[in-house]
Amino acid sequence: MKNLNYFFTSIVLVSLFGCSQPQRNQEKNADSITNATSGLKPVKQCYVSRFEKDSASLTINTASTGEITGQLFIKYHEIEPLTLESELNVGKIEGKFKGDTLFANYNFTTGGRNKTQYTNPMAFLRKGDTLIIGVGVIINYMGRSYFDKKIPLDFKRSKFHFKPVDCK
Secondary structure, eight states: OHHHHHHHHHHHHHHHHHHHHHHHHHHHHHHHHHHHHTTOOOEEEEEEEEETTEEEEEEEEEOTTSEEEEEEEEEESOSSTTOOSOEEEEEEEEEEEETTEEEEEEEEEEOSSSOEEEEEEEEEEEETTEEEEOBOOEEEETTEEEEOTTSOOBSSSOSOEEEEEOOO
């Protein structure tokens, strides 16, 4: 008799937990469908910046979740005095705003003929409609680059102050 009670109790428990799990997934799927059909599109913003002979352009897409993706192009005029070729950094950014600062990873290639790929942290301070790149100390740990948390980011020494432009 005891074995029969354990058997029925285990069946009831399995049924209760088994039935409630798909319902949670159905709720999540319903939310996803609502978000997908609600017409929320990523917001696209474009920016440009110049500093002396250097120039940069930034495009960011803000998803409804707050996630940021985009592209950043930086053209440095004559990095090394002996080269006539300009240095071009081309890559993608991914990140999220924390308060008024966008923290992102910049995965980019650099170089003329021999392209090298890098991933660096980036920080952009939003002041009005302007985005200012932060200058900070980058440390490498276990193959990844991070801003040194012991040294604050400096937005006053920044070369690039991005102003909004119409996206093409």
